[in-house]
Amino acid sequence: MILDYHEPLLKRRFKAVLTKPHQPFFLLGVTVALLTIFVLGFALKGIVAIDIKIYHAFNMAILMPTALFLGFLFTVLYRFLLVMPFLQKEYMRVFWLLLVGVVLSNVGFFTFAAILISGIILTFVAQTLALGIFIKAYASSNIKDKLEIFWILSAFSFGGFATLLFGVSQIYPKLAPLAVNIAFYPFAVGVVFLIAQKMVPNFFVLYFGVTAPAKNNALPRVVLLSLIAVAIFRSFDLPLLVFTANLLGTIALTMIFLENRFIFRKAPPVLWVLQLASVWFFIGFLVGLSEIALVVPPLLQIHIWGVGFIATMMVGFGSRVAMGHSGRKIAADRLTSFIFAAFALLAIVRIAGVFFAPFLEASVYFWCIIFGIWIYKYTPMLISD
Secondary structure (H helix, E strand, O other): OOOOOOOOHHHHHHHHHHHOOHHHHHHHHHHHHHHHHHHHHHHHOOOOOOOHHHHHHHHHHHHHHHHHHHHHHHHHHHHHHOOOOOOHHHHHHHHHHHHHHHHHHHHHHHOOHHHHHHHHHHHHHHHHHHHHHHHHHHHHOOOOOOHHHHHHHHHHHHHHHHHHHHHHHOOOHHHHHHHHHHHHHHHHHHHHHHHHHHHHHHHHHHHHOOOOOOOOOHHHHHHHHHHHHHHHHHHOOOHHHHHHHHHHHHHHHHHHHHHOHHHOOOOOHHHHHHHHHHHHHHHHHHHHHHHHHOOOOHHHHHHHHHHHHHHHHHHHHHHHHHHHHOOOOOOOOHHHHHHHHHHHHHHHHHHHHOOOHHHHHHHHHHHHHHHHHHHHHHHHHHOOO
């Protein structure tokens, strides 16, 4: 799209947002995150009467990750595969479908089931259309090693499957736990882990000027398979098998960390936020192991990974992408460093909220404040010409 600088400013800004695929998708994802927690705050006060657990799960494990993942994949996947960039008409078709799906599903939670199901269907169509575009690019690539991309796309495909399960669960509610667990573990957690596994070591290699060790490509697959197993076994209340799946993931992740131990060194904020997210991921597996002794509830692992790992990693990546693609130096200033530190505190507050209700309510306000500050800081970058 060619920008006409004689056009009105708002029109030019709108067109500028659409010229880079990460911009509209990131803005949508952050908006969903802020809206969802805002609604959760009202639900805790008893002001809204909806199934807040399903609403929260669908928005935070399906809609928000889908928007953010699409922004990332449409921006970098063609570079990984060494193919032509994705056309604007391709990613914008997906974006408009997803946007309408987000609006309809959120309205449907408060009004009529038919509207909700319509939104779920459109979300599924957007996910399927995007996956088809990615698979086409994957098939056309001539690079020799496409294994990492294959597993990223495999994990991403669980998003469409989970969305379909959510839709069916509106008619057959017994499927709701499976829908939530598939959405969260292999989709939301799995995609973030696999993308981080591909990107994070490279960031440290470039910054410290070291040589990365040879990757053991089997280990990330073991972690993903353990996440799939946790989702299935937790859905059918099989604690011993959940423990086994967590143990498998813990062993594989420990080996990955030992392999990549060079990333755990003193680093600037734009890198230590990624270190912090990685540590939260490991802690989540350890907590999952302790569930077998009934020491902690399953919600603890979910929120360690949801806030500590996923949200922290996404804020780190999102900030980095926004800076890099707006032509700015990739370095955290004081405000960005404050946001990263605040996310570390937010994770602790939200985890405490699993056990103490006042901390849950406090985490809602804290989340809205932090995301509000992030939006204030990074929206100008995401709508820049």
